[in-house]
Amino acid sequence: MIITPVTPHLNTFLIITLSKKMDGDTSNIKSLKFQMIVKLCLGCKFKSNFFDWCDACKLKHFKLNYDKSPSGNNEIDNRLKYYYSKSGLSEEFIEWISYEEFKDITHNVVNKETYSALWSKGCICDWNKDKFNWNRKIKKVALVNFEYNIIDFYRVLKEKEQYKLYGISKDPTSHSYILVFDDEVYNQNLCVKCQILSNFFYWCKSCKLNHFQLNYGEFPSGNDEIDNILKDHYYDFISPKELIEWIPYNEFRDIVLTADNKEIYNALWSKGCIYDWDEDKLSWIREVKKVTLVNFKCSINDFNIMVSYNLQYFLKLHLL
Ligand SMILES: [Zn+2]
Ligand SMILES: [Zn+2]
Known part of the structure:
Protein backbone atom coordinates (compact mmCIF):
# COMPACT_ATOMS: atom_id res chain seq x y z
CA MET A 1 0.00 0.00 0.00
CA ILE A 2 1.34 3.40 -0.94
CA ILE A 3 -0.01 6.57 0.59
CA THR A 4 0.83 9.55 -1.58
CA PRO A 5 1.59 12.92 -0.02
CA VAL A 6 -1.45 15.09 0.27
CA THR A 7 -2.10 17.25 -2.74
CA PRO A 8 -3.75 20.53 -1.93
CA HIS A 9 -6.12 21.30 -4.74
CA LEU A 10 -8.52 24.16 -4.33
CA ASN A 11 -10.28 23.30 -1.12
CA THR A 12 -10.09 19.56 -1.56
CA PHE A 13 -7.40 17.27 -0.20
CA LEU A 14 -6.89 13.78 -1.54
CA ILE A 15 -5.13 10.82 -0.14
CA ILE A 16 -4.83 8.11 -2.76
CA THR A 17 -4.26 4.52 -1.81
CA LEU A 18 -2.66 2.29 -4.38
CA SER A 19 -2.89 -1.42 -3.77
CA LYS A 20 -0.20 -3.44 -5.48
CA LYS A 21 -0.30 -7.20 -5.90
CA MET A 22 3.07 -8.84 -6.24
CA ASP A 23 1.89 -11.63 -8.58
CA GLY A 24 4.85 -11.73 -10.89
CA ASP A 25 4.39 -8.35 -12.43
CA THR A 26 5.35 -5.84 -9.75
CA SER A 27 4.01 -2.89 -11.69
CA ASN A 28 0.59 -4.45 -12.00
CA ILE A 29 -1.69 -2.16 -10.02
CA LYS A 30 -4.83 -4.08 -9.21
CA SER A 31 -6.88 -1.35 -7.63
CA LEU A 32 -6.91 2.35 -7.18
CA LYS A 33 -9.26 3.99 -4.79
CA PHE A 34 -9.79 7.36 -3.25
CA GLN A 35 -9.50 6.74 0.43
CA MET A 36 -10.08 10.11 1.90
CA ILE A 37 -11.47 13.35 0.62
CA VAL A 38 -11.75 16.17 3.11
CA LYS A 39 -13.39 19.30 1.83
CA LEU A 40 -12.26 22.10 4.06
CA CYS A 41 -13.89 25.48 4.32
CA LEU A 42 -12.08 28.49 2.88
CA GLY A 43 -10.82 29.53 6.30
CA CYS A 44 -9.33 26.14 7.16
CA LYS A 45 -7.81 25.13 3.83
CA PHE A 46 -4.62 27.10 4.54
CA LYS A 47 -4.24 25.62 8.00
CA SER A 48 -2.40 22.34 7.91
CA ASN A 49 -2.84 21.63 11.61
CA PHE A 50 -6.05 19.86 12.59
CA PHE A 51 -6.32 21.80 15.84
CA ASP A 52 -6.49 25.10 13.95
CA TRP A 53 -9.52 24.05 11.90
CA CYS A 54 -13.04 25.22 12.60
CA ASP A 55 -15.53 22.86 14.28
CA ALA A 56 -17.35 22.12 11.01
CA CYS A 57 -14.15 20.96 9.27
CA LYS A 58 -13.16 18.85 12.26
CA LEU A 59 -16.56 17.17 12.12
CA LYS A 60 -16.10 16.45 8.40
CA HIS A 61 -12.88 14.69 9.32
CA PHE A 62 -14.70 12.79 12.07
CA LYS A 63 -17.29 11.57 9.56
CA LEU A 64 -14.58 10.37 7.19
CA ASN A 65 -12.77 8.46 9.91
CA TYR A 66 -15.62 7.00 11.90
CA ILE A 196 -11.88 7.21 41.68
CA LEU A 197 -11.14 6.16 45.28
CA SER A 198 -7.48 6.89 45.85
CA ASN A 199 -7.50 5.47 49.38
CA PHE A 200 -6.78 1.74 49.54
CA PHE A 201 -9.11 1.25 52.51
CA TYR A 202 -12.15 2.31 50.47
CA TRP A 203 -11.54 -0.20 47.69
CA CYS A 204 -13.76 -3.22 47.07
CA LYS A 205 -12.64 -6.73 47.94
CA SER A 206 -11.70 -7.70 44.39
CA CYS A 207 -9.54 -4.58 43.91
CA LYS A 208 -7.73 -5.20 47.19
CA LEU A 209 -7.06 -8.78 46.16
CA ASN A 210 -5.78 -7.63 42.78
CA HIS A 211 -3.41 -5.33 44.61
CA PHE A 212 -2.32 -8.23 46.80
CA GLN A 213 -1.57 -10.30 43.72
CA LEU A 214 0.39 -7.48 42.13
CA ASN A 215 2.52 -7.08 45.25
CA TYR A 216 3.02 -10.65 46.41
CA GLY A 217 1.97 -12.92 43.53
CA GLU A 218 -1.01 -15.26 43.58
CA PHE A 219 0.46 -17.89 45.95
CA PRO A 220 3.32 -16.15 47.75
CA SER A 221 3.91 -18.71 50.52
CA GLY A 222 3.16 -21.84 48.51
CA ASN A 223 0.93 -23.00 51.38
CA ASP A 224 -2.82 -22.68 50.80
CA GLU A 225 -3.71 -22.04 54.41
CA ILE A 226 -1.12 -19.31 54.89
CA ASP A 227 -1.95 -17.71 51.53
CA ASN A 228 -5.61 -17.55 52.52
CA ILE A 229 -4.77 -15.98 55.89
CA LEU A 230 -2.63 -13.37 54.12
CA LYS A 231 -5.35 -12.63 51.56
CA ASP A 232 -8.09 -12.42 54.19
CA HIS A 233 -5.96 -9.99 56.11
CA TYR A 234 -5.25 -7.90 53.06
CA TYR A 235 -8.87 -7.02 52.49
CA ASP A 236 -9.99 -7.06 56.14
CA PHE A 237 -7.48 -4.78 57.79
CA ILE A 238 -8.52 -1.17 58.12
CA SER A 239 -5.34 0.61 59.15
CA PRO A 240 -1.70 0.13 58.09
CA LYS A 241 -0.71 -0.89 61.61
CA GLU A 242 -2.94 -3.97 61.44
CA LEU A 243 -1.46 -5.43 58.29
CA ILE A 244 0.56 -8.60 58.23
CA GLU A 245 2.04 -9.38 54.86
CA TRP A 246 4.19 -11.87 53.00
CA ILE A 247 7.89 -10.98 53.17
CA PRO A 248 10.34 -12.70 50.81
CA TYR A 249 13.34 -13.87 52.80
CA ASN A 250 15.78 -11.94 50.59
CA GLU A 251 14.41 -8.69 52.00
CA PHE A 252 16.24 -9.45 55.27
CA ARG A 253 19.80 -8.22 55.74
CA ASP A 254 22.34 -8.71 58.56
CA ILE A 255 20.61 -11.79 59.92
CA VAL A 256 21.99 -12.66 63.38
CA LEU A 257 20.99 -15.65 65.53
CA THR A 258 20.21 -14.74 69.10
CA ALA A 259 22.65 -16.41 71.48
CA ASP A 260 20.20 -18.26 73.68
CA ASN A 261 17.60 -19.43 71.15
CA LYS A 262 18.46 -20.71 67.70
CA GLU A 263 14.88 -20.29 66.50
CA ILE A 264 14.93 -16.55 66.92
CA TYR A 265 16.98 -14.24 64.69
CA ASN A 266 17.44 -10.52 64.42
CA ALA A 267 17.60 -8.85 61.01
CA LEU A 268 17.26 -5.62 59.13
CA TRP A 269 14.19 -5.60 56.87
CA SER A 270 15.44 -3.63 53.87
CA LYS A 271 12.09 -3.10 52.17
CA GLY A 272 10.66 -2.08 55.49
CA CYS A 273 7.31 -2.06 57.17
CA ILE A 274 4.19 -0.38 55.91
CA TYR A 275 3.23 2.71 57.81
CA ASP A 276 0.94 4.57 55.44
CA TRP A 277 -0.77 4.62 52.04
CA ASP A 278 0.48 6.92 49.27
CA GLU A 279 -2.63 8.19 47.45
CA ASP A 280 -0.65 9.57 44.50
CA LYS A 281 1.49 6.51 43.82
CA LEU A 282 -1.25 4.09 44.89
CA SER A 283 1.26 2.10 46.89
CA TRP A 284 2.48 1.69 50.47
CA ILE A 285 4.87 4.05 52.17
CA ARG A 286 7.49 2.02 54.00
CA GLU A 287 10.18 2.44 56.59
CA VAL A 288 13.31 0.27 56.98
CA LYS A 289 12.98 -1.70 60.23
CA LYS A 290 14.96 -3.90 62.58
CA VAL A 291 12.92 -7.08 62.99
CA THR A 292 12.88 -10.27 64.97
CA LEU A 293 12.28 -13.47 63.00
CA VAL A 294 10.83 -16.49 64.73
CA ASN A 295 11.29 -19.86 63.08
CA PHE A 296 8.31 -22.16 63.65
CA LYS A 297 9.92 -25.19 62.06
CA CYS A 298 9.04 -27.53 64.93
CA SER A 299 5.89 -25.80 66.05
CA ILE A 300 3.29 -25.18 63.36
CA ASN A 301 0.53 -24.97 65.98
CA ASP A 302 2.28 -22.11 67.72
CA PHE A 303 2.65 -20.47 64.35
CA ASN A 304 -1.11 -20.59 63.78
CA ILE A 305 -1.80 -19.22 67.25
CA MET A 306 0.57 -16.32 66.68
CA VAL A 307 -1.08 -15.50 63.36
CA SER A 308 -4.54 -15.57 64.91
CA TYR A 309 -3.39 -13.08 67.54
CA ASN A 310 -2.66 -10.72 64.67
CA LEU A 311 0.87 -9.75 65.54
CA GLN A 312 2.10 -6.46 64.22
CA TYR A 313 5.06 -5.82 61.98
CA PHE A 314 7.66 -5.93 64.74
CA LEU A 315 7.25 -9.69 64.90
CA LYS A 316 7.18 -10.90 61.33
CA LEU A 317 6.67 -14.55 60.65
CA HIS A 318 8.40 -16.59 58.07
CA LEU A 319 8.37 -20.33 57.57
CA LEU A 320 11.77 -21.76 56.79
ZN1 LIG B 1 -13.26 25.13 8.46
ZN1 LIG C 1 -13.11 -2.17 43.06
Missing part, protein backbone atom coordinates in the same frame (compact mmCIF):
# COMPACT_ATOMS: atom_id res chain seq x y z
CA ASP A 67 -18.72 7.35 9.76
CA LYS A 68 -21.74 9.50 10.52
CA SER A 69 -23.06 7.49 13.44
CA PRO A 70 -20.31 5.07 14.49
CA SER A 71 -21.82 3.87 17.77
CA GLY A 72 -25.44 3.65 16.65
CA ASN A 73 -26.41 5.54 19.81
CA ASN A 74 -27.26 9.23 19.49
CA GLU A 75 -25.98 10.31 22.87
CA ILE A 76 -22.65 8.51 22.48
CA ASP A 77 -22.22 9.80 18.92
CA ASN A 78 -22.86 13.36 20.09
CA ARG A 79 -20.27 13.07 22.83
CA LEU A 80 -17.71 11.62 20.44
CA LYS A 81 -18.32 14.47 18.00
CA TYR A 82 -18.16 17.02 20.79
CA TYR A 83 -14.76 15.76 21.98
CA TYR A 84 -13.50 15.53 18.39
CA SER A 85 -14.30 19.14 17.65
CA LYS A 86 -13.55 20.68 21.04
CA SER A 87 -10.32 18.92 22.07
CA GLY A 88 -7.28 21.19 21.87
CA LEU A 89 -4.67 18.45 22.32
CA SER A 90 -4.41 14.93 20.93
CA GLU A 91 -4.30 13.60 24.53
CA GLU A 92 -7.77 15.01 25.11
CA PHE A 93 -9.37 13.01 22.33
CA ILE A 94 -11.53 10.06 22.84
CA GLU A 95 -12.61 8.30 19.72
CA TRP A 96 -14.75 5.49 18.37
CA ILE A 97 -12.77 2.26 18.21
CA SER A 98 -14.05 -0.61 16.13
CA TYR A 99 -13.92 -3.91 18.07
CA GLU A 100 -12.01 -5.62 15.23
CA GLU A 101 -9.04 -3.42 16.06
CA PHE A 102 -8.46 -5.37 19.28
CA LYS A 103 -6.14 -8.39 19.16
CA ASP A 104 -5.11 -10.95 21.82
CA ILE A 105 -8.11 -10.25 24.03
CA THR A 106 -7.71 -11.83 27.48
CA HIS A 107 -10.32 -11.80 30.20
CA ASN A 108 -9.51 -10.80 33.75
CA VAL A 109 -10.05 -13.73 36.13
CA VAL A 110 -11.28 -11.70 39.10
CA ASN A 111 -13.33 -9.12 37.25
CA LYS A 112 -15.25 -10.54 34.30
CA GLU A 113 -16.20 -7.10 32.99
CA THR A 114 -12.60 -6.18 32.32
CA TYR A 115 -10.44 -7.48 29.46
CA SER A 116 -7.02 -6.56 28.24
CA ALA A 117 -6.09 -6.45 24.59
CA LEU A 118 -3.63 -5.15 22.05
CA TRP A 119 -5.05 -2.23 20.09
CA SER A 120 -3.58 -2.85 16.65
CA LYS A 121 -4.52 0.49 15.11
CA GLY A 122 -3.20 2.22 18.19
CA CYS A 123 -3.79 5.46 20.01
CA ILE A 124 -3.49 8.91 18.48
CA CYS A 125 -0.09 10.52 19.19
CA ASP A 126 -0.18 13.67 17.11
CA TRP A 127 -1.32 15.15 13.81
CA ASN A 128 0.63 14.28 10.66
CA LYS A 129 0.49 17.30 8.36
CA ASP A 130 1.77 15.34 5.36
CA LYS A 131 -0.51 12.35 5.60
CA PHE A 132 -3.34 14.57 6.71
CA ASN A 133 -4.23 12.15 9.42
CA TRP A 134 -3.19 11.00 12.91
CA ASN A 135 0.12 9.43 13.82
CA ARG A 136 -0.65 6.40 15.94
CA LYS A 137 1.10 4.00 18.26
CA ILE A 138 0.09 0.37 19.00
CA LYS A 139 -1.06 0.14 22.62
CA LYS A 140 -1.95 -2.37 25.27
CA VAL A 141 -5.39 -1.41 26.49
CA ALA A 142 -7.84 -2.32 29.22
CA LEU A 143 -11.43 -2.78 28.03
CA VAL A 144 -14.24 -2.32 30.51
CA ASN A 145 -17.65 -3.64 29.55
CA PHE A 146 -20.53 -1.58 30.95
CA GLU A 147 -23.28 -4.05 30.15
CA TYR A 148 -25.00 -3.70 33.53
CA ASN A 149 -23.76 -0.31 34.48
CA ILE A 150 -24.65 2.40 31.99
CA ILE A 151 -24.78 5.13 34.69
CA ASP A 152 -21.13 4.57 35.54
CA PHE A 153 -20.35 4.52 31.84
CA TYR A 154 -21.52 8.11 31.43
CA ARG A 155 -19.98 9.21 34.71
CA VAL A 156 -16.53 7.91 33.75
CA LEU A 157 -16.92 9.49 30.33
CA LYS A 158 -17.63 12.82 31.98
CA GLU A 159 -14.60 12.50 34.25
CA LYS A 160 -12.40 11.10 31.48
CA GLU A 161 -9.45 13.40 32.36
CA GLN A 162 -8.92 11.43 35.54
CA TYR A 163 -8.28 8.25 33.58
CA LYS A 164 -6.30 7.66 30.45
CA LEU A 165 -9.34 6.95 28.33
CA TYR A 166 -8.76 6.35 24.60
CA GLY A 167 -12.28 5.80 23.45
CA ILE A 168 -15.48 3.82 23.19
CA SER A 169 -16.14 0.52 21.49
CA LYS A 170 -18.93 -2.02 21.34
CA ASP A 171 -18.83 -5.73 22.11
CA PRO A 172 -20.24 -7.48 19.01
CA THR A 173 -21.60 -10.37 21.11
CA SER A 174 -23.26 -8.65 24.05
CA HIS A 175 -23.84 -5.38 22.11
CA SER A 176 -22.80 -3.49 25.23
CA TYR A 177 -20.59 -0.44 25.19
CA ILE A 178 -16.98 -0.64 26.27
CA LEU A 179 -14.62 2.02 27.53
CA VAL A 180 -11.02 1.66 26.39
CA PHE A 181 -8.32 2.68 28.87
CA ASP A 182 -4.55 2.69 28.73
CA ASP A 183 -3.47 -0.63 30.24
CA GLU A 184 -0.47 0.81 32.05
CA VAL A 185 -2.53 3.48 33.77
CA TYR A 186 -5.12 0.82 34.53
CA ASN A 187 -2.29 -1.32 35.92
CA GLN A 188 -3.63 -1.50 39.43
CA ASN A 189 -6.48 -3.55 37.91
CA LEU A 190 -8.92 -1.42 39.81
CA CYS A 191 -12.57 -1.62 38.96
CA VAL A 192 -14.06 1.59 37.60
CA LYS A 193 -15.72 2.28 40.92
CA CYS A 194 -12.46 2.01 42.88
CA GLN A 195 -10.45 3.99 40.33
Whole structure:
Protein backbone atom coordinates (compact mmCIF):
# COMPACT_ATOMS: atom_id res chain seq x y z
CA MET A 1 0.00 0.00 0.00
CA ILE A 2 1.34 3.40 -0.94
CA ILE A 3 -0.01 6.57 0.59
CA THR A 4 0.83 9.55 -1.58
CA PRO A 5 1.59 12.92 -0.02
CA VAL A 6 -1.45 15.09 0.27
CA THR A 7 -2.10 17.25 -2.74
CA PRO A 8 -3.75 20.53 -1.93
CA HIS A 9 -6.12 21.30 -4.74
CA LEU A 10 -8.52 24.16 -4.33
CA ASN A 11 -10.28 23.30 -1.12
CA THR A 12 -10.09 19.56 -1.56
CA PHE A 13 -7.40 17.27 -0.20
CA LEU A 14 -6.89 13.78 -1.54
CA ILE A 15 -5.13 10.82 -0.14
CA ILE A 16 -4.83 8.11 -2.76
CA THR A 17 -4.26 4.52 -1.81
CA LEU A 18 -2.66 2.29 -4.38
CA SER A 19 -2.89 -1.42 -3.77
CA LYS A 20 -0.20 -3.44 -5.48
CA LYS A 21 -0.30 -7.20 -5.90
CA MET A 22 3.07 -8.84 -6.24
CA ASP A 23 1.89 -11.63 -8.58
CA GLY A 24 4.85 -11.73 -10.89
CA ASP A 25 4.39 -8.35 -12.43
CA THR A 26 5.35 -5.84 -9.75
CA SER A 27 4.01 -2.89 -11.69
CA ASN A 28 0.59 -4.45 -12.00
CA ILE A 29 -1.69 -2.16 -10.02
CA LYS A 30 -4.83 -4.08 -9.21
CA SER A 31 -6.88 -1.35 -7.63
CA LEU A 32 -6.91 2.35 -7.18
CA LYS A 33 -9.26 3.99 -4.79
CA PHE A 34 -9.79 7.36 -3.25
CA GLN A 35 -9.50 6.74 0.43
CA MET A 36 -10.08 10.11 1.90
CA ILE A 37 -11.47 13.35 0.62
CA VAL A 38 -11.75 16.17 3.11
CA LYS A 39 -13.39 19.30 1.83
CA LEU A 40 -12.26 22.10 4.06
CA CYS A 41 -13.89 25.48 4.32
CA LEU A 42 -12.08 28.49 2.88
CA GLY A 43 -10.82 29.53 6.30
CA CYS A 44 -9.33 26.14 7.16
CA LYS A 45 -7.81 25.13 3.83
CA PHE A 46 -4.62 27.10 4.54
CA LYS A 47 -4.24 25.62 8.00
CA SER A 48 -2.40 22.34 7.91
CA ASN A 49 -2.84 21.63 11.61
CA PHE A 50 -6.05 19.86 12.59
CA PHE A 51 -6.32 21.80 15.84
CA ASP A 52 -6.49 25.10 13.95
CA TRP A 53 -9.52 24.05 11.90
CA CYS A 54 -13.04 25.22 12.60
CA ASP A 55 -15.53 22.86 14.28
CA ALA A 56 -17.35 22.12 11.01
CA CYS A 57 -14.15 20.96 9.27
CA LYS A 58 -13.16 18.85 12.26
CA LEU A 59 -16.56 17.17 12.12
CA LYS A 60 -16.10 16.45 8.40
CA HIS A 61 -12.88 14.69 9.32
CA PHE A 62 -14.70 12.79 12.07
CA LYS A 63 -17.29 11.57 9.56
CA LEU A 64 -14.58 10.37 7.19
CA ASN A 65 -12.77 8.46 9.91
CA TYR A 66 -15.62 7.00 11.90
CA ASP A 67 -18.72 7.35 9.76
CA LYS A 68 -21.74 9.50 10.52
CA SER A 69 -23.06 7.49 13.44
CA PRO A 70 -20.31 5.07 14.49
CA SER A 71 -21.82 3.87 17.77
CA GLY A 72 -25.44 3.65 16.65
CA ASN A 73 -26.41 5.54 19.81
CA ASN A 74 -27.26 9.23 19.49
CA GLU A 75 -25.98 10.31 22.87
CA ILE A 76 -22.65 8.51 22.48
CA ASP A 77 -22.22 9.80 18.92
CA ASN A 78 -22.86 13.36 20.09
CA ARG A 79 -20.27 13.07 22.83
CA LEU A 80 -17.71 11.62 20.44
CA LYS A 81 -18.32 14.47 18.00
CA TYR A 82 -18.16 17.02 20.79
CA TYR A 83 -14.76 15.76 21.98
CA TYR A 84 -13.50 15.53 18.39
CA SER A 85 -14.30 19.14 17.65
CA LYS A 86 -13.55 20.68 21.04
CA SER A 87 -10.32 18.92 22.07
CA GLY A 88 -7.28 21.19 21.87
CA LEU A 89 -4.67 18.45 22.32
CA SER A 90 -4.41 14.93 20.93
CA GLU A 91 -4.30 13.60 24.53
CA GLU A 92 -7.77 15.01 25.11
CA PHE A 93 -9.37 13.01 22.33
CA ILE A 94 -11.53 10.06 22.84
CA GLU A 95 -12.61 8.30 19.72
CA TRP A 96 -14.75 5.49 18.37
CA ILE A 97 -12.77 2.26 18.21
CA SER A 98 -14.05 -0.61 16.13
CA TYR A 99 -13.92 -3.91 18.07
CA GLU A 100 -12.01 -5.62 15.23
CA GLU A 101 -9.04 -3.42 16.06
CA PHE A 102 -8.46 -5.37 19.28
CA LYS A 103 -6.14 -8.39 19.16
CA ASP A 104 -5.11 -10.95 21.82
CA ILE A 105 -8.11 -10.25 24.03
CA THR A 106 -7.71 -11.83 27.48
CA HIS A 107 -10.32 -11.80 30.20
CA ASN A 108 -9.51 -10.80 33.75
CA VAL A 109 -10.05 -13.73 36.13
CA VAL A 110 -11.28 -11.70 39.10
CA ASN A 111 -13.33 -9.12 37.25
CA LYS A 112 -15.25 -10.54 34.30
CA GLU A 113 -16.20 -7.10 32.99
CA THR A 114 -12.60 -6.18 32.32
CA TYR A 115 -10.44 -7.48 29.46
CA SER A 116 -7.02 -6.56 28.24
CA ALA A 117 -6.09 -6.45 24.59
CA LEU A 118 -3.63 -5.15 22.05
CA TRP A 119 -5.05 -2.23 20.09
CA SER A 120 -3.58 -2.85 16.65
CA LYS A 121 -4.52 0.49 15.11
CA GLY A 122 -3.20 2.22 18.19
CA CYS A 123 -3.79 5.46 20.01
CA ILE A 124 -3.49 8.91 18.48
CA CYS A 125 -0.09 10.52 19.19
CA ASP A 126 -0.18 13.67 17.11
CA TRP A 127 -1.32 15.15 13.81
CA ASN A 128 0.63 14.28 10.66
CA LYS A 129 0.49 17.30 8.36
CA ASP A 130 1.77 15.34 5.36
CA LYS A 131 -0.51 12.35 5.60
CA PHE A 132 -3.34 14.57 6.71
CA ASN A 133 -4.23 12.15 9.42
CA TRP A 134 -3.19 11.00 12.91
CA ASN A 135 0.12 9.43 13.82
CA ARG A 136 -0.65 6.40 15.94
CA LYS A 137 1.10 4.00 18.26
CA ILE A 138 0.09 0.37 19.00
CA LYS A 139 -1.06 0.14 22.62
CA LYS A 140 -1.95 -2.37 25.27
CA VAL A 141 -5.39 -1.41 26.49
CA ALA A 142 -7.84 -2.32 29.22
CA LEU A 143 -11.43 -2.78 28.03
CA VAL A 144 -14.24 -2.32 30.51
CA ASN A 145 -17.65 -3.64 29.55
CA PHE A 146 -20.53 -1.58 30.95
CA GLU A 147 -23.28 -4.05 30.15
CA TYR A 148 -25.00 -3.70 33.53
CA ASN A 149 -23.76 -0.31 34.48
CA ILE A 150 -24.65 2.40 31.99
CA ILE A 151 -24.78 5.13 34.69
CA ASP A 152 -21.13 4.57 35.54
CA PHE A 153 -20.35 4.52 31.84
CA TYR A 154 -21.52 8.11 31.43
CA ARG A 155 -19.98 9.21 34.71
CA VAL A 156 -16.53 7.91 33.75
CA LEU A 157 -16.92 9.49 30.33
CA LYS A 158 -17.63 12.82 31.98
CA GLU A 159 -14.60 12.50 34.25
CA LYS A 160 -12.40 11.10 31.48
CA GLU A 161 -9.45 13.40 32.36
CA GLN A 162 -8.92 11.43 35.54
CA TYR A 163 -8.28 8.25 33.58
CA LYS A 164 -6.30 7.66 30.45
CA LEU A 165 -9.34 6.95 28.33
CA TYR A 166 -8.76 6.35 24.60
CA GLY A 167 -12.28 5.80 23.45
CA ILE A 168 -15.48 3.82 23.19
CA SER A 169 -16.14 0.52 21.49
CA LYS A 170 -18.93 -2.02 21.34
CA ASP A 171 -18.83 -5.73 22.11
CA PRO A 172 -20.24 -7.48 19.01
CA THR A 173 -21.60 -10.37 21.11
CA SER A 174 -23.26 -8.65 24.05
CA HIS A 175 -23.84 -5.38 22.11
CA SER A 176 -22.80 -3.49 25.23
CA TYR A 177 -20.59 -0.44 25.19
CA ILE A 178 -16.98 -0.64 26.27
CA LEU A 179 -14.62 2.02 27.53
CA VAL A 180 -11.02 1.66 26.39
CA PHE A 181 -8.32 2.68 28.87
CA ASP A 182 -4.55 2.69 28.73
CA ASP A 183 -3.47 -0.63 30.24
CA GLU A 184 -0.47 0.81 32.05
CA VAL A 185 -2.53 3.48 33.77
CA TYR A 186 -5.12 0.82 34.53
CA ASN A 187 -2.29 -1.32 35.92
CA GLN A 188 -3.63 -1.50 39.43
CA ASN A 189 -6.48 -3.55 37.91
CA LEU A 190 -8.92 -1.42 39.81
CA CYS A 191 -12.57 -1.62 38.96
CA VAL A 192 -14.06 1.59 37.60
CA LYS A 193 -15.72 2.28 40.92
CA CYS A 194 -12.46 2.01 42.88
CA GLN A 195 -10.45 3.99 40.33
CA ILE A 196 -11.88 7.21 41.68
CA LEU A 197 -11.14 6.16 45.28
CA SER A 198 -7.48 6.89 45.85
CA ASN A 199 -7.50 5.47 49.38
CA PHE A 200 -6.78 1.74 49.54
CA PHE A 201 -9.11 1.25 52.51
CA TYR A 202 -12.15 2.31 50.47
CA TRP A 203 -11.54 -0.20 47.69
CA CYS A 204 -13.76 -3.22 47.07
CA LYS A 205 -12.64 -6.73 47.94
CA SER A 206 -11.70 -7.70 44.39
CA CYS A 207 -9.54 -4.58 43.91
CA LYS A 208 -7.73 -5.20 47.19
CA LEU A 209 -7.06 -8.78 46.16
CA ASN A 210 -5.78 -7.63 42.78
CA HIS A 211 -3.41 -5.33 44.61
CA PHE A 212 -2.32 -8.23 46.80
CA GLN A 213 -1.57 -10.30 43.72
CA LEU A 214 0.39 -7.48 42.13
CA ASN A 215 2.52 -7.08 45.25
CA TYR A 216 3.02 -10.65 46.41
CA GLY A 217 1.97 -12.92 43.53
CA GLU A 218 -1.01 -15.26 43.58
CA PHE A 219 0.46 -17.89 45.95
CA PRO A 220 3.32 -16.15 47.75
CA SER A 221 3.91 -18.71 50.52
CA GLY A 222 3.16 -21.84 48.51
CA ASN A 223 0.93 -23.00 51.38
CA ASP A 224 -2.82 -22.68 50.80
CA GLU A 225 -3.71 -22.04 54.41
CA ILE A 226 -1.12 -19.31 54.89
CA ASP A 227 -1.95 -17.71 51.53
CA ASN A 228 -5.61 -17.55 52.52
CA ILE A 229 -4.77 -15.98 55.89
CA LEU A 230 -2.63 -13.37 54.12
CA LYS A 231 -5.35 -12.63 51.56
CA ASP A 232 -8.09 -12.42 54.19
CA HIS A 233 -5.96 -9.99 56.11
CA TYR A 234 -5.25 -7.90 53.06
CA TYR A 235 -8.87 -7.02 52.49
CA ASP A 236 -9.99 -7.06 56.14
CA PHE A 237 -7.48 -4.78 57.79
CA ILE A 238 -8.52 -1.17 58.12
CA SER A 239 -5.34 0.61 59.15
CA PRO A 240 -1.70 0.13 58.09
CA LYS A 241 -0.71 -0.89 61.61
CA GLU A 242 -2.94 -3.97 61.44
CA LEU A 243 -1.46 -5.43 58.29
CA ILE A 244 0.56 -8.60 58.23
CA GLU A 245 2.04 -9.38 54.86
CA TRP A 246 4.19 -11.87 53.00
CA ILE A 247 7.89 -10.98 53.17
CA PRO A 248 10.34 -12.70 50.81
CA TYR A 249 13.34 -13.87 52.80
CA ASN A 250 15.78 -11.94 50.59
CA GLU A 251 14.41 -8.69 52.00
CA PHE A 252 16.24 -9.45 55.27
CA ARG A 253 19.80 -8.22 55.74
CA ASP A 254 22.34 -8.71 58.56
CA ILE A 255 20.61 -11.79 59.92
CA VAL A 256 21.99 -12.66 63.38
CA LEU A 257 20.99 -15.65 65.53
CA THR A 258 20.21 -14.74 69.10
CA ALA A 259 22.65 -16.41 71.48
CA ASP A 260 20.20 -18.26 73.68
CA ASN A 261 17.60 -19.43 71.15
CA LYS A 262 18.46 -20.71 67.70
CA GLU A 263 14.88 -20.29 66.50
CA ILE A 264 14.93 -16.55 66.92
CA TYR A 265 16.98 -14.24 64.69
CA ASN A 266 17.44 -10.52 64.42
CA ALA A 267 17.60 -8.85 61.01
CA LEU A 268 17.26 -5.62 59.13
CA TRP A 269 14.19 -5.60 56.87
CA SER A 270 15.44 -3.63 53.87
CA LYS A 271 12.09 -3.10 52.17
CA GLY A 272 10.66 -2.08 55.49
CA CYS A 273 7.31 -2.06 57.17
CA ILE A 274 4.19 -0.38 55.91
CA TYR A 275 3.23 2.71 57.81
CA ASP A 276 0.94 4.57 55.44
CA TRP A 277 -0.77 4.62 52.04
CA ASP A 278 0.48 6.92 49.27
CA GLU A 279 -2.63 8.19 47.45
CA ASP A 280 -0.65 9.57 44.50
CA LYS A 281 1.49 6.51 43.82
CA LEU A 282 -1.25 4.09 44.89
CA SER A 283 1.26 2.10 46.89
CA TRP A 284 2.48 1.69 50.47
CA ILE A 285 4.87 4.05 52.17
CA ARG A 286 7.49 2.02 54.00
CA GLU A 287 10.18 2.44 56.59
CA VAL A 288 13.31 0.27 56.98
CA LYS A 289 12.98 -1.70 60.23
CA LYS A 290 14.96 -3.90 62.58
CA VAL A 291 12.92 -7.08 62.99
CA THR A 292 12.88 -10.27 64.97
CA LEU A 293 12.28 -13.47 63.00
CA VAL A 294 10.83 -16.49 64.73
CA ASN A 295 11.29 -19.86 63.08
CA PHE A 296 8.31 -22.16 63.65
CA LYS A 297 9.92 -25.19 62.06
CA CYS A 298 9.04 -27.53 64.93
CA SER A 299 5.89 -25.80 66.05
CA ILE A 300 3.29 -25.18 63.36
CA ASN A 301 0.53 -24.97 65.98
CA ASP A 302 2.28 -22.11 67.72
CA PHE A 303 2.65 -20.47 64.35
CA ASN A 304 -1.11 -20.59 63.78
CA ILE A 305 -1.80 -19.22 67.25
CA MET A 306 0.57 -16.32 66.68
CA VAL A 307 -1.08 -15.50 63.36
CA SER A 308 -4.54 -15.57 64.91
CA TYR A 309 -3.39 -13.08 67.54
CA ASN A 310 -2.66 -10.72 64.67
CA LEU A 311 0.87 -9.75 65.54
CA GLN A 312 2.10 -6.46 64.22
CA TYR A 313 5.06 -5.82 61.98
CA PHE A 314 7.66 -5.93 64.74
CA LEU A 315 7.25 -9.69 64.90
CA LYS A 316 7.18 -10.90 61.33
CA LEU A 317 6.67 -14.55 60.65
CA HIS A 318 8.40 -16.59 58.07
CA LEU A 319 8.37 -20.33 57.57
CA LEU A 320 11.77 -21.76 56.79
ZN1 LIG B 1 -13.26 25.13 8.46
ZN1 LIG C 1 -13.11 -2.17 43.06
